[in-house]
Amino acid sequence: MASTVVAPPPRRGVIRDPVLLLPLTVAAGLAVGWLAVREQVSGPRIAADLALAWGLAAASLVVLERPRWRQAGWLLAATAFALLAADLEWATSHVLWTLGFVLAGLWAAFLVQLVLTFPEGRPWSGVARVAMVAAYAVTLGGQLVGALMAPDARDLLSVASHPTAAHTIDRAQEFAGAALAVTVLFLVLRRGRGLRGPTGRMQEPLLLAAATTAFAGLVWLGWVIAADGRVSTLETIARAVASTIPLGIVAGIGWSRLRRPQASELVVELRREAATTMRERLARALGDPTLDVAYRLPGARYVDADGRPLELPEGSERALTTITVGGEEIAVLIHDPALLDDPALVESVRATAALVLENERLAAEVRSQLAEVRRSRGRIVAAADAERRRIERNLHDGAQQRLVTLSLALGLEASRADAAAAQVLSRSQDEVEDAIAELRELARGIHPTLLRDDGLPPAVEALARRAPLPVTVENTVRDRLPEAVELAAYFVVSEALTNIAKHASATGASVLLEREPATVRVTVVDDGTGGARIKPESGLAGLRDRLEALDATLSITSEAGLGTTVCAEFPCGS
Amino acid sequence: MAKRVLIVDDHQPFRAVARELLESAGYVVSGEAADAAEALAAVAADSQDAVLLDVQLPDRDGFAVATALAAADGPAVVLISSREADDYGLRVTACGARGFIPKSKLSAATLAALLE
Numbered sequence: 040m041a042s043t044v045v046a047p048p049p050r051r052g053v054i055r056d057p058v059l060l061l062p063l064t065v066a067a068g069l070a071v072g073w074l075a076v077r078e079q080v081s082g083p084r085i086a087a088d089l090a091l092a093w094g095l096a097a098a099s100l101v102v103l104e105r106p107r108w109r110q111a112g113w114l115l116a117a118t119a120f121a122l123l124a125a126d127l128e129w130a131t132s133h134v135l136w137t138l139g140f141v142l143a144g145l146w147a148a149f150l151v152q153l154v155l156t157f158p159e160g161r162p163w164s165g166v167a168r169v170a171m172v173a174a175y176a177v178t179l180g181g182q183l184v185g186a187l188m189a190p191d192a193r194d195l196l197s198v199a200s201h202p203t204a205a206h207t208i209d210r211a212q213e214f215a216g217a218a219l220a221v222t223v224l225f226l227v228l229r230r231g232r233g234l235r236g237p238t239g240r241m242q243e244p245l246l247l248a249a250a251t252t253a254f255a256g257l258v259w260l261g262w263v264i265a266a267d268g269r270v271s272t273l274e275t276i277a278r279a280v281a282s283t284i285p286l287g288i289v290a291g292i293g294w295s296r297l298r299r300p301q302a303s304e305l306v307v308e309l310r311r312e313a314a315t316t317m318r319e320r321l322a323r324a325l326g327d328p329t330l331d332v333a334y335r336l337p338g339a340r341y342v343d344a345d346g347r348p349l350e351l352p353e354g355s356e357r358a359l360t361t362i363t364v365g366g367e368e369i370a371v372l373i374h375d376p377a378l379l380d381d382p383a384l385v386e387s388v389r390a391t392a393a394l395v396l397e398n399e400r401l402a403a404e405v406r407s408q409l410a411e412v413r414r415s416r417g418r419i420v421a422a423a424d425a426e427r428r429r430i431e432r433n434l435h436d437g438a439q440q441r442l443v444t445l446s447l448a449l450g451l452e453a454s455r456a457d458a459a460a461a462q463v464l465s466r467s468q469d470e471v472e473d474a475i476a477e478l479r480e481l482a483r484g485i486h487p488t489l490l491r492d493d494g495l496p497p498a499v500e501a502l503a504r505r506a507p508l509p510v511t512v513e514n515t516v517r518d519r520l521p522e523a524v525e526l527a528a529y530f531v532v533s534e535a536l537t538n539i540a541k542h543a544s545a546t547g548a549s550v551l552l553e554r555e556p557a558t559v560r561v562t563v564v565d566d567g568t569g570g571a572r573i574k575p576e577s578g579l580a581g582l583r584d585r586l587e588a589l590d591a592t593l594s595i596t597s598e599a600g601l602g603t604t605v606c607a608e609f610p611c612g613s
Numbered sequence: 614m615a616k617r618v619l620i621v622d623d624h625q626p627f628r629a630v631a632r633e634l635l636e637s638a639g640y641v642v643s644g645e646a647a648d649a650a651e652a653l654a655a656v657a658a659d660s661q662d663a664v665l666l667d668v669q670l671p672d673r674d675g676f677a678v679a680t681a682l683a684a685a686d687g688p689a690v691v692l693i694s695s696r697e698a699d700d701y702g703l704r705v706t707a708c709g710a711r712g713f714i715p716k717s718k719l720s721a722a723t724l725a726a727l728l729e
Contacts, residue, residue, distance in 0.1 A: 435669075439695045443716040444627045450720065451634050475717050479696065488700045497702040504699065 057103045060116050064096035067123045074129040084271065087279040088126055095119035098285030101292060105380050110160035114153045115285060121146035136193040141186055144178030144212070147256075150284060151223060154249040157242065157288075159355060159376070163230055170222045177219065181212040213264050220257040224250055236327050237377035241295040248287030255280040295377065316344050317399050321372065321392065325384070329357075331373040334400040336407060341371065344399055346406030360385055362393050370396045416588040417523070424486070424526055431486040439478050446471040487529065495525045499532050499550055506536050508545060514552040520559060524609045527585050528552070528561045531593070534578040535563035535605040543567025543603060559609045564602060571597040579605070616728065617643040617660065621652040621678070622667040622693070631665065631719060638721030649673040653681065661688045663728055665719075666710070668694040668701065676701075676708040683709025691727050693719060 068089045075085045096119040103112035125146055127139030151174040155167040162168040185208045186194055188201035231246040259273040322330040333341035333349045341349045351359060351371060358376040361368055378385060446468050453464035482488075490498035496514045503510035520528070532550055539548050545567030553560040573579045573595055586593050590610050597603035618640050620628050625647070632642045643661050646652040649672045656664065664682065668675035679690040690710040698705050698713045705713045712727035 435695060440624050440627065443695045444624065444630050446717045447627070447630045447634060447719060451630065451637070454637070472717055475695070483700070488696060489702050493702045493704070501699050501702065 057100055057112070057116075060096050060099060060119075064092055064116075064119050064123070067120065068092050071123045071126045071129070075126065078129040080129060081271065081275070084275045084278075087275045087282070088122060091278055091282040091285075092119045092122045094282045094285040095122070098288050101289050105292075106382075107376070107379060108158050108160075111153060111157055111288075114149055114156075115288070118146050118149040118153060121149055133193045133195050136191075137186065137195040140189065140191075140194065141179070141182050141196070143182050144216075145175075147216075148174040148178040150252075150281065151219065154223065154245070154284070155226060157245060161355070163226065166222070167226055170219060170226065173215070174219055177212055177215040181208060181215075184208055185212075210264070210267075213260050217257055217260040217264065220253045220260060224253040224257065227253065236329050237295055237325075237375045240326075241291045241377050241380075244290040244294060245284065245287035248283035252277070252281045252284055292380075296381075317392065317395055318344060321388065325374065325378055325388070327375045327378060329375060332396065332399070333371045333373060334396070334403040335368050335370060336400075336404050342403050342407045344403050344406075346403050346408075346410055348407075360389070362389055362396050364393050364397050369393070369400045413588070413590075416584075420585055420588045421523060424523065427486040428491065431482045431488070434478060434482045434485070435488075439475060439482070442471055442475050442478065446475065484533070486526075490525055490529050494519045495528055496552060498525075498529055499552060502529075502533055502536055503550060506548070507540050509547045510536065511547070511549045512552070513549065516552045516554045516559065518554075520609075520611060523589055524559060524591075524611050527582065527589060527591065528559065528607060528609065530582055530585070531561055531579075531605065531607045532563055534582060537578070538571065539563075539565045539567060539603070542571065543569075545602070557610060557612050559611045561607045561609075563605045566602045568599065569597045569601045569603055570599040571595065571603045615639055615641045616662040617641045618724075619644050619646065619652065619655055619659075619661045619664045619688070621646045621649075621664060621670070621675075623647050623669075623671050624667075627716070634719065635665075635721060635724070638725075640721065640724075647671075649675075649678045652678055656682060656687055663689045663691060663711075663724070665724070666690050666692055668692055668696070676704050679708040679710045689728060691724060 072085055072089060075088075095115050099112045099115035099119070102108050102115060105112075121142060124142045125139055125144070127135045128143065130136050130139065148171075152171045155171055156162050162171060183196075185205055186196040187198045188204050188208075189197055190200040190202040190205060191197070227246050227250045231243065231250070234242055234246075255277040259277040262273050318330065318332045321332065322328050331349075332344065333351060334344070335341055341351060343349050352373060355376065357373050358379050360372040360374065360379075362370045362372065372388070449464050449468040449471060453461045453468065456464060487498050487501075489501050494516075496512070496516055499514070500512050503512050519525070536548065536550075539545050543565045545565035548563060548565040551560075551562040551564070553562070573583070573593075579593065579595070583593055586607060586609075591607055593605070593607045595603065595605050618635055620631050620635075620642060622628050622631070622645075628645045628647075632645070635642055643659055644655045646655050649670045652664065652666065652670075664687075666675045666678060670678070675692055675694075679692065682688065682690055690708075692705060692708075692710045692713045693716050694701070694713070695716045697715050701713075714723050714727070
């Protein structure tokens with residue numbers, strides 16, 4: 040996980056002050072320049088090397104200011120010195136010449152590592168790691184082996200002068216170098232495609248420079264391989280092109296700074312009353328469209344502004360910045376790690392956003408709790424429905440079965456008994472019949488079998504048939520609906536028809552079941568006296584809870600003399 | 614000749630009363646079955662004029678049994694239930710049964726009316 044704490048600026052001793060790098064590289068550069076002039080090296084070549092070395096040193100100073108990029112900063116400085124060390128081959132001293140020979144390619148390996156680990160110091164991928172190791176093997180390893188058999192009197196490491204072997208090693212290095220250049224070019228282009236936001240802005244110039252340099256290196260090595268020898272002009276050009284790498288790094292930093300608001304502007308932006316969420320305001324203010332806000336709830340849970348659960352990401356792809364109020368964590372900003380390069384900016388976000396975020400956190404907590412209550416209410420209704428179904432089944436399989444058998448037995452005995460006994464038995468049978476009928480009504484009211492087996496329209500039609508007044512049913516529901524919706528809709532029709540029969544003095548009623556893409560609407564209309572309303576203790580009021588658990592609405596329109604319309608609408612996608 | 618009837622119901626006391634009721638009215642009860650599997654086996658093994666078939670059986674429902682018997686050109690099926698026909702909607706008429714009698718209304722007369 041990336042750093043979550045904004046570190047104070049590091050204290051440095053005079054000796055370790057990176058600014059010293061500058062006079063050091065200037066001095067070393069001048070010394071190497073003097074060697075080159077004495078050896079009559081071409082002017083452009085000296086200029087290219089000094090430009091690259093001094094450019095690298097200057098860039099290292101800029102980069103070392105950023106705590107996250109210290110490794111890249113030191114690599115830049117190391118590359119500068121390695122480049123100047125390679126030029127020691129212009130020295131007459133055998134020791135210096137040998138050193139220059141061995142270190143001849145090290146700066147290129149440093150550059151490969153710098154590019155492939157930029158900005159955080161870890162290789163981009165497994166392939167990048169392999170490419171880095173290969174770069175060191177080809178440059179440092181290759182030169183060391185070459186030094187053992189170089190046909191040069193100044194070579195102190197020479198074991199045996201072996202011109203053919205030395206030439207073979209040179210060729211192998213050239214081929215491997217070309218392959219490496221292709222690999223780096225590929226990796227850089229792929230990296231460039233996947234970047235966006237602040238990280239992208241910051242790295243794009245470097246990637247462009249690295250791709251150009253890899254290409255220039257490839258052209259130079261290709262030419263060397265084709266011509267079987269050194270081509271000094273192309274080598275000079277490749278080195279000159281490499282100076283775009285330190286330039287690219289500095290340009291990236293400048294570019295992302297330019298695009299980023301200052302801390303003071305941010306405060307104004309965040310305090311502005313706006314219809315947008317805090318997440319949107321922060322994302323805009325920090326120039327990071329990927330920014331997310333995770334609000335912390337009790338129990339170390341995190342939710343977004345709508346109260347939906349959220350997982351904090353792991354790994355270095357995203358950085359986390361904790362926002363606290365009174366020492367207590369209230370939210371975590373999930374953002375592009377590049378934002379951490381400006382500690383003052385992040386610090387001002389913390390200071391400014393904390394209170395607003397605390398308000399939003401409370402709102403998110405309420406939303407989360409509301410969602411939980413809603414889910415739990417749905418579960419309670421579902422559990423009650425399952426229980427209703429069980430009770431209906433038990434009534435039917437138990438008491439009803441036994442009463443039916445009893446009724447039949449009484450009838451049978453009545454047919455065999457004498458007149459007086461038969462009369463008693465018949466009356467008993469009638470009583471049992473009534474009990475069966477009442478039990479059946481009770482069971483239907485608890486959980487209608489027809490609804491469970493055949494769905495809403497047949498069950499509503501059965502209700503209409505049993506009603507004591509003419510009821511017409513119109514229906515556009517063709518598919519089965521969720522069980523909870525069917526049951527609630529059925530109870531609405533059942534309750535409305537009961538009320539009509541009891542209170543409305545109506546001559547007829549109609550039921551309308553309408554299926555629309557996202558809703559199911561149930562309407563019951565009568566032509567009675569009207570003036571009805573949902574009383575707190577009524578059956579319809581009791582149904583309201585059931586409907587609200589489904590996010591459904593129940594309305595009643597009832598003007599005196601104009602009949603009554605009861606309408607329930609259920610959200611229900613098809 | 615007396616009509617042969619198979620009684621299918623998972624409630625043994627009901628089967629006993631129904632048997633007595635039918636036999637006292639001159640029917641021959643060819644057998645009893647407690648579930649759909651037994652019923653289908655009994656129909657295959659024996660010959661009946663009618664099957665008195667409960668809708669709610671432990672293994673399959675009576676509508677499925679009635680549909681199977683109608684498809685095989687089997688004996689007439691009369692559905693019985695402690696619920697009313699209205700509780701089952703269109704399936705009562707769609708399954709190929711001869712008719713439906715609520716159990717509490719079962720008698721030789723109601724059965725004969727359907728079998729005539």
